[in-house]
Amino acid sequence: MNKHITLEDAAKLIPDDCVVSVSSSSGLGCPDAMLKAIGERFEATGHPRGLTTLHPIAAGDMSGIKGVDHLAKKGLLKRIIGGSYPSGPSSAEPPLIWSMIGNEEVAAYNIPSGIMFDMHREAAAKRPGVMTKVGLDTFVDPDREGCAMNETARREAVVRKIDFEGETWLYFKAIAPQVAIIRATTADERGNLSYEHEGAYLGGLDQALAARNNGGIVIAQVKRLARHGSLKPHDVRVPGVLVDYVVVDAEQKQTTLTGYDPAISGEIFRPLDSFRTPEWNIQKVIARRVAQELSANTAVNLGFGISANVPRILLEEGLHGAVTWVIEQGAVGGVPLLDFAFGCASNADAFMPSPYQFTYFQGAGFDASLLSFLEIGRDGSVNVSKLSFRPHVTAGAGGFVDITARAKKIVFSGMFNAGAKLGVSNGKLAIEKDGKLKKLVQEVEHVTFSGPRGVSQGQDVTYVTERGVMKLTPDGVVLTEIAPGADLQTHLLDQAEFPLIVSSRLKLMDEKLFHEEPIGLTLSEKPAATLAEAA
Template sequence: MIEMNKIVEAEEAISKIPDGATIAVSGFNCLIAPEYLLLKLYERYKETGHPKNIFLEVNPIPTAPNRILDKIATELHNDNDQDFLAGILVTYPGWSPTLQKMIQENRIEGYTWSIGTASWFVREVARGLPGVITRVGLGSFLDPREDGGYLNDLAKEKRRCKVDVVKIGGREYLLYQAPKPDVAFIRGTTADEIGNITTEKEGSFTEILNLAQAIKAAPNKGVVIAQVERIAKYPSLYPQDVKVPGPLVDYVVVAPPEYHKQSANIQYDPRISGEIIPPMDPRLVPKLPLNTRKVVARRVLLEMVNLVKREGRPILVNLGIGIPSDVAGIAIEEGIQDYVFTTVEAGAFGGIALGGADFGASIGPFAIISQPDQFANYEGGIIDVASLGFLQVDEKGNVNPSLLPGRLPGPGGFSVIAYGSPRLLFAGHFTAGKSEIKAENGKLEIIKDGDIKKFVKNVYKIVYNAALGLEKGQEVLYITERAVFRLTKEGLVLEGYAPGIDVDRDILAKMEFKPKVNSKLKEMDERLFKEDTMGLKDEL
């Protein structure tokens, strides 16, 4: 008799995975992460020695510090003879310090792409194409003429994943290629007996459908295993709620609650899945104290308000991690959240984006779409503006958001967003290191400055290529607590400075290069440096 019921114990599903398999795993940090399947996969290896030499493709990474994959990496790092994990393609290894160490120590192959590129990769594989063709990454560390996405020497030797330069119509593009996965671990909330998967209690559904399609694409059809919280009778699920149709799923495993958290620190909050939309009350967001971080975020919001005025409509934006993530809270504080529609890489529109290891989730989004579709909004320039953080900026305007010797956080979504957004507001502190800087009474006071220069002659790694941005016609500002620069064909131009500081002493002397200075150099708005709200609602 043909068995229709796909609900099985984890051990039975995991037993179908062969040695040397390439396993694609869903998960934006702990959102939609099938942690129970990862745990059972590793437990089977410890018990039987199989499957071994697996290769993981994750986007960005299905873990957080001290969660399952990070704990597995810690055990593997302590085992010099481990043959469980051969390598990984990961877009943001930052949430697993021990996984980073394994890559840095050349213990496993390490490759990285940007989140959007990796999201589109599984769609292209599902279509039978060799990989993703895009201009994202040209002239950056992802370009094969630079680092090519290789994170260590073992990856350069094995070349399991690779990036090549191709020409189409006389223009350069990058072709990103990786192995077609043999197995997919995906996650949803509910499954019925034939394997239909819904995601009603999840904060995102990323690319779970495309992962299943990539596995089932010809010529080598693999195995799709879904982790869920609960089982429903077939055919009781509402068809429009089904994110992955049953014929694309081979096995369904019910996970214990501790391995099915909504995000790293939240078991379940209906506001994150959109089941309840709370009023955007300022009390939902703790009011930020007046400090340099708030000054920068306010200045970013001012630029967005100016764009709303010019366009005569609400705008669609992306806010990166770090200081840009504070902009949404300040918009609520100012009562203008209905004029600035935020988006998050994992798929949410609107609401309040969470930070830290819960990044990817939003409280009270008004829409949640797939991750590849969200990145089409970024790469295609559908959004109006993006604000992203920076670690270093050089005299040409190139940006390094996070890469330094000994650090391996990966590009995350930065590369795609920075490439595609028509307007960019890079936001960060002017210097790094221990400092004491006060914002009060409409002025900035530098008592002790940071001793690390962030505006440098050459960035350590180029992640945003300014020349490509200029070619595309992007409008680019670099916003700090004391200075605002604009990108031009002649390099950076200083356009604004904080009241209370000396331009030569506090800005120009703290840079490794001399920017041009606008002949109409202006003081930054004193409202940025005061306790009261800026009154932006009245302006709009």
């Protein structure tokens, strides 16, 4: 049976008031043509109406791949549940979905990406839901926002606290999709799917299982069709028994602003000297200091922002391969890419499906995570997910909460305050003018990482900025290093809303960080794990 149908016919299969699960990560793996066809059908006929859409990672990026913005129409969407939401360049018009959320035209929730994949798995197995400690004492916790992004969402809770065997857990009810929309590279006549040009597998298999096992349908968008029997069984990532219909978009982009790059899909390896190293600026100083927190022979998660440049620091220092990078979209090893290709890696060792990568993160099997911050609170909590002066910026937290929930070591990086005029001269930081917006605040507006929970779990938490390094302790946030050229009182203590604790052993940051040439970075070896240590 040939399962190929047109995009227009596939859009007609979406009934009113149904739950639709979409596999995507911004522009990576986004079934954009299928989402566009649904939006066009609604414009022409007023159907489908009242949809609930599930997005474990954002669909679309506002740089040529609209994703969920094709569905951001009043009446079409009733509820949206996302691990994250589309973003784009600051110069661009904000995504339409942001306006819908801000204007209370859709009930919107931000559930951590890993938990969303868990919810699909539980729905597929017809289990009641997910019980987890991921998200306790953060915006996920019903004692705070309970994942709700607006007042409309607060009318219907998606998470509640329960006691089980003397412990407190968060409980998310499984949600069974009636339709799953996933993406691959090739489909044969029976709907078997291979991913040879994709930069990640994401969670298409789990989403397909959730829909199929609950009587729903699975629509796969692909780049090309093949004869049955021409795909090697080991290459099929989603078997045809789970796929009902196949639609073709021969022009689908591999990821944002990228038609096709064989190094992203692991078909070739790029020479190491083809990767650009970071330009000389303050952000590079911070990235270098973050790199000094690493140990060799470790697996390290990487987030967006300044920390995304740390692999390039190691490359420049001749240490590529000393650390294995692991990112939530599923790449293991290689060189994680930057900017709108973030989420992809070239020269990867392997690609894991995202749901299993998140299991790895939630259980803290990895060694460290390098992430960004918008605000740091007096109690060490971090906000990366909301600022009131930008009320319609609703990109969500993605896998941040899953990753930090139990991580052994976390290094947050960012600028000490916002809007400062900074430079580097003669191996010293030059602060010409301080920013007006303080980022070290009495209480963060949105708790994406809980400092008190980090302390109670014994997590090793470091905050790296251009003018100082801080550690989270049971007593609070302690300043341990100061940049050469920075004045302790004027540039640090006076620029924090809360009284920073100054270490009795305060020292200068390594002066080599503030010179343009490589710093001669060395990484100590992490000792091999033993069963005795695990016990």
